[in-house]
Amino acid sequence: MAPLSIQAPDDGTVLGQLPTDDAASIDAKVKAAARAMAGWVDAGPMRRAEVLLQIAADTKAALPELAEKLSKEQGKTRKEALMELDRYIGPFIQYAGLATAVGGRHHQLGGGVAGHVERGPVGVTAAIVPWNFPASLFGSKLAPALAAGCGFLIKPAETTPLITLRLAEIAQVHLPEGLLDVVIGGPDVGELLVEHPGVARVAFTGSxxxxxxxxxxxxxxLKRVSLELGGCDPFVLLAGADTGAAARALMGTRFYNAGQVCVAPKRLIVQDAVADEMIDLLTTRINRVVPGPSLAPESTMGPLHTERGRAVLEEQIADAVDAGAELVGGGRPDGERTGRGWFVRPALLLDPPQGARVRTEETFGPVLSVVRVRDEDEAIAVANETPYGLGASVWSADRQRAWDVARRIPAGYTWINALGRVYDELPFGGVRASGMGREHGVEALESYLEDRTFIYPAASH
Incomplete structure (x- = not known):
């Protein structure tokens, strides 16, 4: 296979070239992970917890180097890169604590019979992660898998393998040889990995x-699978809500990482009484955003990750404008600093009609659709017009009203009058076309464990 070439979104500079995996190398890596699991399980939960904490500490010590590498390769600002790396480190600390809590159970079943349940690792795990958060999505899968005793193979997106390789190197110092490895390549390589008979668990984040x-x-x-997929998340703003706080929440989520966030709000569904005020607040704020090279101190938003991603976003915007939506902001920024990369300016799309692509498709870039509604019933109808169900936000001065509306919008993760942050302590995932299974929380650890039940005469044990 031809080597993989990795380019910087800022200006197209080639950051590196890597050989790609094939069926033979994948087979060798899966078998090595399976062999290494025996010693990793025998090491016991306390040792596994200690190793997770060592990985967290070593990664934290390397933050300056890692942030620069992530920023260059993915395109996010240095500040955003540091935030993501913090999210990579967090799960190792969390699951170090949970590793020692994994245990079986024993039952006296009566009639001289007893039962025993043992919990162990499900087996070698294959994780496939996208380019928008290559570090944090790696950590949220790797940490619980290691805590459970699993071997682990990670296939990053073909455009962001360098940060993955470096993070894996830091972790591998503390792990049995072969337990953790990186698989390099495109979709064909990912399919080979998923189909390998030695892989028991597949954890996927993507479209x-x-x-x-x-x-x-x-x-x-018949492998165990978790899927964290796309979304076209609604942000419902009802009359009487705190518009200033809502605007700050939207700016911190929708336009974070240049809008390339699966669980960020894509559609502001706003009651007529506060629509104009909210549009004014957002317009003021998007005009303050400074697109620029990811490591430039003055940049507050980096480029989109790929040329194709920018083209798709521009097609979605053009479709909405052609259908009658009003575009506020947007376009490509002028200037030498942004001329060679995949830069866009943040934008609002006001009143895209039903049938416009942005009403039902995931928009992966810094554009927010604004849909005015008369009342909460219409707001719920608009919120539910997509096939997705990843995240949702509801804002109202009436707390009970907000809860009532939130419960009528199918979503795996819902914020009520709250900033759209994902917490490691809580299970995260979607419903409907946004996936199945959960990451984060004790639920993620459970997904890497297998139960085995033994029945026996009570006196013999």
Whole structure:
């Protein structure tokens, strides 16, 4: 296979070239992970917890180097890179604490019979993560898998393998040889990894279309699968809500990472009484955003990750404008600093009609659709017009009203009058076309464990 070339979104500079994996190298890596699991399980939960804390400490010590590498390769600002790396480190601390809490149980069943349940690792895990958060999505899968005793193979997106390789190097120092490895390549390589008979667990984050293919291929081997997929998340703002706080929440989520966030709000569904005020607040704020090279101190938003990603976003915006939406902001920034990369300016799309692509498709870039509604029933109808169900936000001065509306919007993760942060302590994932299974929380650890039940005469044990 031809080597993989990795380019900087800022200006197209080649950051590196890597050989790609094939069926033979994947087979060798899966078998090595399976062999290494025996010693990792025998080491015991306390030792596994200690190793997780060592990985966290060593990663934290390397933050300046890692932030620069992540920023260059992905395109996010240094500040955003540091925030993401903090999210990578967090799960190692969290699951170090949970590793020692994994245990079986024993039952006296009566009639001289007893039962015993043992919990152990499900097996070698294959994780596939996208380019928008290559570090944090790696950590949220790796840490619970290691805590459970699993071997682990990570396939990063073909455009962001360098940060993954460096993070894996830091972790591998503390792990049995072969337990953790990186698989390099595109979709064909990912399919080989998922289909390998030695892989027992598949953890995927990415688009809904690819997730369906992953699920189908994993299903042939009856593998355990989790899918964290796309979304077209609604942000419902009802009359009387704190518009200033809501505007700050939207700016901190929708336009974070240049809008390339699966669980960020894509559609502001706003009651007529506060629509104009909210649009004014957001317009003022997006005009303050400074697109620029990811490591430039003055930049507050980096480029989109790929040329194709920018083209798709521009097609979605053009479709909405052609259908009658009003564009506020947007376009490509002028200037030498942004001329060679995939830069765009943040934008609002006001009143895109039903049928416009932005009403039902995931928009992966810094554009927010604004849909005015008369009342909460219409707001709920608009919120539910997509097939997705990843995240949702509801803002209202009436707390009970907000809860009532939130419960009528199917979503795996819902914020009520709260900033759209994802917390490691809580399970995260979608419903409907946004996936199945959960990451984070004790629920993620459970997904890497297998129960085995033993029945025996009570006196013999």
């Amino acid at each position: 809904t279309a690819v997730g369906r293919r992953i699920a189908a291929r994993a299903g042939q081997g």
